[in-house]
Amino acid sequence: MVQEKFTHIYARAAERKGGDEALESMLSVPLSAEQLAAIPDDRWLAAFTQKVFQSGMSWKVVRSKWPNFEEVFFGFDIEKMLLMPNEMWERKATDPAIIRHLGKVMTIPENARMIHQATREYGSFANMVAQWPQQDIIGLWQHLKKHGKRLGGNTGPYTLRVMGKDTFILSGDVEAYLRSTGVIDGGRDTKKSQQATLAAFNDWQQESGRPLCQISQIIAFSTGDNRL
Known part of the structure; x- marks a missing residue:
């Protein structure tokens, strides 16, 4: 060929x-590497969560309810996400202010843990993304799929694109x-x-x-x- x-x-x-x-x-x-590295970890978790909810659903509906998601999940603060017990997650998944889907809601603590681990290794999740070599972008996709929840297929790559990572x-x-x-x-x-x-x-x-x-x-x- x-x-x-x-x-x-x-x-x-x-x-x-x-x-x-x-x-x-x-x-x-x-975005430049410097611009990417400046993005707070909570914004990455919010972006992953929005894309997870948009998968198989109306993007317009998810966007219209998004301010409610931000409120219900405390602005996706990573530390708060890690401290919430399962019973609280189950209650929040039934909140009519958001889109009620337990499976997708439960991706939030899983992806918060992924972000937290990267923060421990790189100083922030954004640093990891910014430093990831462009020539191995699929390696970053695979990292998201392996260590995150429901970030396989195009969900992870689309989130990276939205956030400004070149992919x-x-x-x-x-x-x-x-x-x-x-x-x-x-x-x-x-x-x-x-x-x-x-x-x-x-x-x-x-x-x-x-x-x-x-x-x-x-x-x-x-x-x-x-x-x-």
């Missing part, structure tokens, strides 16, 4: 989206492109497929000098049913 040059992918995306200027206006800009996303359009060009041919989450995907994105990053998030978006814009 000869990997398609990123210049060709970009040209196709620009043609579909109305030109270079229009395409550039659609692209995300990741690509295996959206439906991106996965379809990778399959159609032979980058992957098996299960998306197998070690072989993930390593092949990571190698391809690292090659495109070296070729273009662009952040991974923009490469991912440009690939998505270059294919699928999103032509203007």
Whole structure:
């Protein structure tokens, strides 16, 4: 397989989206390592929790109730989350002010423990994320999946993207492109497929000098049913 040059992918995306200027206006800009490292741990827990609740639910409904989540869970203060007994979690999961889902509510203490452990090792969870090498971004995905709760699939990566960490996303359009060009041919989450995907994105990053998030978006814009 000869990997398609990123210049060709970009040209196709620009043609579909109305030109270079229009395409550039659609692209995300990741935070710097310094900006990432300044994000408090409670904001990471809030972001993971919001994405967990949005999985399989209306994002609009979750966003509309989010101020209630912040109040019910004490602003996602990590120490308070770690001190709450199971009975309190079960009571909070029945609070009509939030979306009542015990399984998803119980991800909060699990992910608080993950964040707390990273804080012990790195000084803060944000430091760990900021220091994680871009060339091994899938390693960070795997860390979230292994040590967190319900952060596998695209939930962890989407949260990282929202928070400003540079990462690509295996959206439906991106996965379809990778399959159609032979980058992957098996299960998306197998070690072989993930390593092949990571190698391809690292090659495109070296070729273009662009952040991974923009490469991912440009690939998505270059294919699928999103032509203007």
